[in-house]
Amino acid sequence: MRTPLIAGNFKMFKTAAETTAYVVELRGLLADARGVDVLIAPPFTSLAAAAAAASGSAIGVGAQNIHWEREGAFTGEVSAGMVREAGARFVIVGHSERRTLFGETNATVNKKMNAVVAAGMTPIVCIGETLEQRDRNETLAVLDRQIKEGLDGATGEQLAAMVLAYEPVWAIGTGRNATPAQAGEAHFHIRQRLKQWFGLDSAGRCRILYGGSVKPDNIARLIAQPDVDGALVGGASLDPKSFLAIVKGAAI
Numbered sequence: 741m742r743t744p745l746i747a748g749n750f751k752m753f754k755t756a757a758e759t760t761a762y763v764v765e766l767r768g769l770l771a772d773a774r775g776v777d778v779l780i781a782p783p784f785t786s787l788a789a790a791a792a793a794a795s796g797s798a799i800g801v802g803a804q805n806i807h808w809e810r811e812g813a814f815t816g817e818v819s820a821g822m823v824r825e826a827g828a829r830f831v832i833v834g835h836s837e838r839r840t841l842f843g844e845t846n847a848t849v850n851k852k853m854n855a856v857v858a859a860g861m862t863p864i865v866c867i868g869e870t871l872e873q874r875d876r877n878e879t880l881a882v883l884d885r886q887i888k889e890g891l892d893g894a895t896g897e898q899l900a901a902m903v904l905a906y907e908p909v910w911a912i913g914t915g916r917n918a919t920p921a922q923a924g925e926a927h928f929h930i931r932q933r934l935k936q937w938f939g940l941d942s943a944g945r946c947r948i949l950y951g952g953s954v955k956p957d958n959i960a961r962l963i964a965q966p967d968v969d970g971a972l973v974g975g976a977s978l979d980p981k982s983f984l985a986i987v988k989g990a991a992i
């Protein structure tokens with residue numbers, strides 16, 4: 741009932757021209773792919789190029805961040821309305837790199853989530869524990885706080901349409917992915933909390949992606965976990981062929 745979603749987070753890679761070439765290649769490769777939703781989140785400057793190249797295809801386009809205000813004196817920031825006009829329909833919110841390198845908190849994640857919803861787009865809200873938190877057995881408590889504070893005020897209907905991404909920080913860019921059992925346990929816990937706080941039906945419709953060193957050779961085992969509804973892919977999304985292999989692996 742939940743269509744798998746494979747999302748590519750380009751991070752700070754690919755110019756507009758490189759993004760166009762990527763999307764043209766991916767479109768061709770995806771021509772016969774069925775049963776999986778696919779989106780890419782390139783840098784701001786590549787959004788319009790991605791949207792133009794993906795126009796008329798099933799490839800969705802997302803931004804990696806926004807500011808929560810509609811407009812204002814916020815040098816260097818970009819609003820939800822701006823990325824929407826550039827062609828984005830999804831926005832990644834609260835990625836761990838933004839939390840650790842750029843000071844994002846659950847409170848700013850909440851404001852951004854609301855701004856994305858208000859602009860008529862789908863937030864992809866990232867949560868996940870650090871290695872220290874896992875070692876101290878705080879993983880589930882950290883996830884609870886990130887969900888409770890990050891999604892504070894969201895309605896069940898909004899939650900149902902949202903995407904969450906569980907990305908254990910220690911697995912991002914390290915080549916050290918969570919085992920399917922570790923991912924399954926965290927996703928099960930997240931789903932239970934969503935049921936408790938937003939109701940069975942909404943929690944059952946919300947897609948929860950796994951992120952952290954997802955590759956063509958581990959996607960099938962991860963997606964086999966009942967509450968893993970897809971993946972947020974960093975490094976392996978940058979090459980259309982490896983991204984395609986992950987999309988195909990998710991369809992099995």
Ligand code: 13P
Binds near residue numbers: 911951952973974
């Ligand atoms: P990697 O797939 O490169 O580990 O990155 C994961 C990630 O941060 C996706 O948002």
